[in-house]
Amino acid sequence: MSLKSTLLGVVTTVAALVGAPLSAEDTVKLGVLHSLTGTMAISEISCKDATVMAIDEINAKGGVLGKKLEAVVVDPASNWPLFAEKAKELILTHKVKATFGCWTSVSRKSVLPVFEENNALLYYPVQYEGEEQSLNVFYTAASPNQQLVPAAEYMLEQGYKKFVLLGTDYVFPRTANKVLKAFLKAKGIPDSAIIEEYTPFGHKDYQTIVAKIKTLAQGGGACVLSTINGDSNVPFYKEFANQGLTSGECPIMAFSVSEDELRAMEVPPLVGHLAAWNYFMSIDTSENKAFISAFQSKYGKDRVTADPIEAAYYGVYVWKAAVEKAGSFDVDKVRAATYGIEFDAPGGKKKMDEKNQHTYKPVYIGEIKKDGQFKIVWQSKGLVKPDSYSAYLWPNGGFPAPTGGPKK
């Protein structure tokens, strides 16, 4: 009796715990894979919000191919192995047709094998280091040439001659600075005028580094190209201002500071510093205004929109457009239909590349204003073609072949 009843009890419990939820037939599931807790929650929650809003909007207008969409929101909790686990669960257990998510490079690297193994689709909304091209990912945010190079070019135009490449020690800053350095050298900036500095994740004390920048900034013509990530930005900008450096003497061009990050920062000392993105909340079009008011009425008046939020939002529409063009939810058909597709995004018309999975985007450079918004001070003429692999790192071409794709 003892063994039998023990086993019976345990089996039923576990079956209840791990058993697959039932799915309804007239809905199509979409995975939303953004950290809602942990260190990355501060950035990723907004992306989750934007994705869910797009899904709700599509449902309100009748869904896709006659089916309602169902968002399966999970929390990978800023835990990289958990990203992979959740991705597996979304694809295999929940059978989602596409997944929208990830922020950090490492989380993307963690789920990439999962998507490739199962030939599923991931829409990745955050600017990143490039050097990747998986047939199972659509990169709706910028590749390095759509953000880094135009920004460096702009600073050169402004007459800056000394560059501090400052970043958090991980792959995006490392690769970004590799690209930037190659670019600056090609433009005749000597090695002696470039400082490259890295700080650990979550670094809080920028006294030494700001003192170093200050020394370099003496004599003028210096600027900072910052790939500092996440909450290290707050202490960095505070220290920068408090040691008496201003945007006039030495502007900071940031690649990871958007309107959303500015909410968590003390804006007055930041006025005049710069950021390069492919979307700003201040883009003055009626589409963008409609997007902002929809976002704010859904999530609160104090919320702002920003580049990754826009990318997370229109990613769903890219998928929808491709599904409708293909007339099918099949991953291979959707992928084929996505190439070259043009679509309207809050920030204006955009287009998916014909083959490299990335997005044609405009490039903007904005100056921080007192109200935490950006004043657009430069914009590219038209859309910029995305590079999956940077020409500066592969001077002789011969990029690796794309990975993943249909199951053989």
Next chain:
Amino acid sequence: MSTPVRSDFLQIEGVTAVFDGFKALDVSYFGVDWGDLRVVIGPNGAGKTTLCDVISGKTKPTTGKVVIDEKDVTRWRDTEISALGVGRKFQTPSVFDSLTVYENMELALPGRRRAWQNLFGRETAEQRDRILALLERTHLIGRKDHLARDLSHGQRQWLEISMLMVSGARLLLVDEPAAGLTDTETALTADLLLELKGNHTLIVIEHDMEFVRRLGSRVTCLCQGRVLADGTLDQVSSDPQVIEAYLGRGKAGR
């Protein structure tokens, strides 16, 4: 176990122990003969426990020399001194609470001190009999499979003494064995210790004068780290210096 018939099995010469400038121990000479039972008395803070610490190697003396069985052990590690046959019973009973009484005894058996020796095999029948006999002697046999933490205070004292007895230690340092015991328990404890006398060398630290009298052995009185008096209990307790030391501190021996 060798039983050398030799005087001065333990010798302490010129030992001082200084903590933060405070001289806890300052003994010019202290010796115990083989097979003897020596009682050390003294008011609180007299350095009795420090004396045990120095002998057992827990505390290294600041100056001086400790010789056990003709070996200078002053700089030896505590485990090495223990291997020489020095066993210790702490002031508050110290047994392994989460092990059974029998297991406590088994761990105290001599030999098998290296890690790998403990993976396989168990005690011999002879060892087992010895343990059981000792437990019988200390009235613990009925509780041999109980956890040590469930024993009464007196039983824990006996268990600890039993562990010393089974361990084959030659020099036993026994710190306040009668503290907190009932009268009958005290009597049994004294009998146990007297039984050990002769085959073992014992140093017993005690406050309880009734108990000391019962042991009827030579007594050394320590005060402020120094040896104040030495002799039979009557000699020592009539020594004016000793009376002064106890009364002067407002505390007479119980």
Next chain:
Amino acid sequence: MGTPTTAPESTSASTRTAASGGRAFGDRMPSPLSAFVRRLLIIALAVIAHLPALDLTGLASDQRPQRLAAIAAIGASREPAAAAFLEAYRLGNAFRLGERIVLVVDAADPATPLDPLSRAPLGAPVPRSQLVELEVSRPEIRAITGALTLLQLTNPDRAVRLPAVVKAGDVGGDTNRAALVQVLAGESDQSVAKAARESLALIELSLGTEAASRAAAATLLGEACSGRALGPLRTRAAEDPDPLVKTAATAAIADIERYQSGVRAAQTAFAGISAGSILIIMALGLAITFGLMGVINMAHGEMLMIGAYATLVVQWVFAYLPAPLQPYYFILGLGAGFLAAAAVGWLLELTIIRHLYGRPLETLLATWGISYLLVQTVRAAFGDNQAVVAPSWLTGGWEPVQDLVLPWNRLFIIAVTITAIALVWWVLNRTRLGLVLRATVQSRRTAASLGVNTRRIDGLTFALGSGIAGAGGCALTLIGGLKPDMGQEFIIDSFLVVAAGGVGNLWGVVCAGLGLGILNKVLEPWTQAVFAKVIVLVGIILFLQARPQGLFPPKGRLSDG
């Protein structure tokens, strides 16, 4: 602006003012230089007097040189409204409408043309097709930046003028030299005047035709210990044809470098003390709850977080108060941080920790669970991305000597830390609560038998430790950000500081915090931040090998648990 005849006097007058102001710079100004400044001023004013009126039509030319000349002319015009126009022009808002140059700032199609300077509407809206955008590409942008600097030199706002003066010197060139001379003539602000003289000397160093004046400029820069002159001086020391200039430049470089290395040393020392004070304020509360009471409180970081969010709430409340009061919210924030964290700590002790005394590892587990609850509660209540805005009186820095800036926020944290240490010391050693507390820690039973309500004392002690952490959390908003899981970043460092200091010892915490802070900052310049962190951690591990109970171990017989 003075007339040509009065100008030289006003220059020397401002020099005198500077000298009497006790500043190093301008003291003993060599006579060749003042003669040269005087001469320059005359030339410059003559040039400016002959400038044509502001004419924008050149911007519409299809010839680049003419466009550039037009931009330069705007820069030289001193027309205050021109700066705003140039900004708009750079952003692509300037158009040609027929023969006129107009601004269009909105995106509407029939667009309203505005006057480029006054921004008054110029008649009815016109269709976009009639507007021709003025070309702005790289050369124009560069010219605009130069022209803007010139215009900013006369801006009445000192905060705009000062960087422009510095920039003009860094960029150099005859135009800037002339403009700077003029600024110097009319300048009443000490620091701007000083910067202007430095800028002038810098320009003279590279443009000066006479060796004597170049050498004089070098000497002057050396005396001013001007860091930004180092680059140009090095060039002079290596390349100047005149040995006199070379010697002067070399001497100046030595002066500046000596001064700068002194400043750097002072800066490093300050950075170390500041980092140390932050570690101490983080760990001080833990020194009480963990060090004295033995409670392994994994939610200690969350106490800091609660203090920080309490500050945010106070800031929100103060937003309803009259404006002059608002900057002082931070003082109240410190108190609120203390009280909020103390209240949470007290509740925690009462409901959970109380039942776990003597079981430190269970406490670890329970408080770990509590930290989850607290983080998620705050996240739900406040959301992510909130900012505590440092009050105006805590922004910027104090510059006791030139180039050594000690940020106010860091000075304030040092002050808060010292106060907190003093407070804790006083409570523990000079109050009855402290006495009872120490007694309770040493022997709970004895204390209880003497009529001490030990449970109440436990609660109060835990609340005190948590409160100190809360006040620390408030202070930490001055240097870092605010987020619900910020506590996780502090907890490990806090435990390390308490362990390295020796559990239960206030001075141990102070010494360990300061030591670690300074060690980190001394290492950082030569090892980079990433390695410094590893080295410090390994250092602590090795240190604890040597002193297993920290810097100040518990003493004597009691030490062996």
Next chain:
Amino acid sequence: MAEYPIDPRQFALTRAIAGLGWRGTLLGFDRRAPAIGAAFLLLAIPVFYAVGLLDLAQVNQLGRYCAIALVAIGLDLVWGYTGMLSLCQAMFFTLGGYAMGMHLAMQGPKDGKGVPTSISYVSSEVDGLALPWFWQPFAHEWFTLVAVLAVPAIVAGLFGWLAFRSRIKGVYFSIITQALTVALMTLFSLNLLKLGGTNGLTNFTHLLGCDIRTGEAKLALYWVSALALIGAALFAWWLTTTRFGRILVAVRDSEARLRFAGYQPVIFKTAVFTLAAVLAGIGGALYVPQTGIVTPSDMAAVPSIMVVVWVALGGRGTITGAVVGALLVNLIYALLTTHMPKFWPFILGAVFVSVVLFMPDGIVGQWRKLIAWAQRGKARA
């Protein structure tokens, strides 16, 4: 500090069950029921998969939890039995994981110079990177196997011996181990170290010539992990029944007594610490091929604390408790983060707190108490 009486609330559950009149029902069970149940369940998982009750993702997930549970067994020996709260077990796990990860990366896709793509793309050399010397031996299976066992063992042995020799104990030991894991994480995060920086190692395809992305390979890895777990649990259980095991308990109860009884606690402590590290290393090596990535954040402070949480929840000082705790907390965590993405920290936090308050011996410990209590009742009756 141990002067407080034991809180009566910990008997609340017992009283509740008594109130419901379940005492008799409990008698039908054995105190080993959790162990037997868990073992049977682990072995039955592939059957559930075969009949379609579980999908591949879930089998894979459970396989990974089995690997993780090895760390818990190690910690239980170190903490539950020997009383040393180590906060760096996840570090040994990650070291084993990295050794395996390096081997897998060497088997996976490489760039033109033969460098695994997972490090060549994150290196900061513009012209690419030559294969660092210390990577080369990891191409061999045998070397990898030795490294999986030896690297954690050497680190633990060396560190443990130093720390125990200095008599670092109690909370100091916990804090110093935490410093160690954070230091090593920071070090591994450096791109200079050529271990993939914060992105760690990924792009794994083959192990021992098999494609690990296939269903069969996943099932096989599950089998290996589950059997390794059961084997390790049996081994650990056996160890605790030996005299060696009793000495470990003796270290926990009274290290001084043990020393005066002539044992050298340093040796025993170092031995058990090293053993736990090896178990963790094996766990890591099994975990990585099933997860597909290993990163420095695996050895942050939190994962090591989580191991403590598993053991405490399952029942400290019982091998079954460690295993049950690890599997259960991970399952709950996975379920909650999927089904209650916003509220899970509330629930998990509340679970921790209430287990501590109401079940201080953990699930298995509580179970044993209940059974003992039921049997006492029967004996009395």
